[in-house]
Amino acid sequence: MQNILQHFQLGELNSGVSTGNSWLHSNGEKIVSSSPVDGKVIGTVQAADRAAYDAAISSAQKAYPIWKAIPAPRRGEIVRQIGEGLRKNKEALGKLVSYEMGKSLQEGYGEVQEMIDICDFAVGLSRQLHGLTMHSERPGHRMYEQYHPLGIVGIISAFNFPVAVWSWNSMLAWVCGDVCVWKPSEKTPLTAIACQRITAEVFAANDVPEGVSCLVIGNRDAGEWMAADERVPLVSATGSTRMGKSVAAVVAGRLGKSLLELGGNNAIIITENADLDMSLIGAVFGAVGTAGQRCTTTRRLIIHESVYDAFKDKLVSAYKQLRIGDPLDQHNHVGPLIDQDAVKAYLASIEAVKAEGGKFVVEGGVLSGAGYESGCYVKPCIAEVENHYKIVQHETFAPILYLIKYSTLDQAIALQNGVPQGLSSAIMTLNLREAEQFLSNAGSDCGIANVNIGTSGAEIGGAFGGEKETGGGRESGSDAWKAYMRRQTNTINYSTKLPLAQGIKFDF
Known part of the structure; x- marks a missing residue:
């Protein structure tokens, strides 16, 4: 791991505010990143204070007129190069994601691949930012609609996908x-710094000004600054429903735009006509992948009474x-929860069920x-x-699976829909x-509804997001690009x- 830290220039104390290749001074508190894998301290980050945050926003303001004047296909070419940078760094970044967050190494690699995929998608999109033409009721007139950029996009991301969700947006x-x-999770700051270094190198090689890609690492106050900042027309926030409601209220109070991807309480309906062996694979991976810390984690199995006992035995x-063990060991299926607070929430949920x-x-x-010294490993x-x-109505970010x-x-559909959240679903x-x-x-009232696949593992080609308390936002594929314009x-x-x-008539 030391080689990977050196590869991304991650020292013992790192600046948490960047406008590209420039790393700004800050007097904010120090954030310690400890790995849930073994409990060891990976590094320390100097979080943003208000002055450093304002400096980053000012840099973004100055860069915006220059960046938006670059033709979209040229911007796409620069994003293509970022994809190449991610390809070159896939192994190192994937391992860092796995070690800092705790997800399996395969999932760490998969998250970086997802970033690469969204770069490829964005390159094609850069030549398809299309509008519409329509006929006017007035003779000698033409009507059409077009899309323009918004300005500064604020991105608040969560620990469970520390880099992929940022890439969907950025x-x-x-x-x-x-x-x-970008305001990443304070629980996974080092992966954010690594991504910033990769993108900054590409931007500098293409003479892109500082400020197009800014990083602001901080605790809750940094997110609050962003939500209230009238200089930021769009805030894209990923995290808990509680957090999303707070962000939405503040952003709406200044008539800004918010894009929310919040909690899930996802179910798979297993009918009497299901292939039970195939269903088992989808259910188990959906429930224990990322140690149950995905917004698309399978939390409920709604099983037909005729196959209930047979499927329960298979589970x-x-x-x-x-x-269960070190996620960097590819023989293991389940890694740790992110920290001790997550472990406490897991234990409290078990007691609540009882x-x-x-x-x-x-x-x-x-x-x-031995092997569980961090205290973050729990039993699915x-x-x-x-x-x-x-x-059951509540989203617990842990590997607890409910049978109904x-x-x-x-x-079954009424049970599936009978929760406050509406992200992912499957039959x-x-x-x-x-x-x-x-x-x-x-049928399903969720933003994602699948047949014969599980609730997790969305592809970047489709718009990702959900309804009700999931927030209603859409990220990644399809026409999600319109949210940024x-x-x-x-x-x-x-x-x-x-x-x-x-x-x-108005004659005179």
């Missing part, structure tokens, strides 16, 4: 002509085979002993519950009618007269 924002100020058998009457069929607990567990339990029995598909069935009902407007309707009169719309 790569699209950059090809759209925006500049970005119990599969959980006995899970290997208090409400839930029955555990696979018991949980904290692991100790399974409980039989009722959907209305208060704890159903008898009719209408009932396992070989019956066409069941699949189509699930995808119809009488302002729409403008244009009417051109090429006639010799000035007729008014709606046939209004």
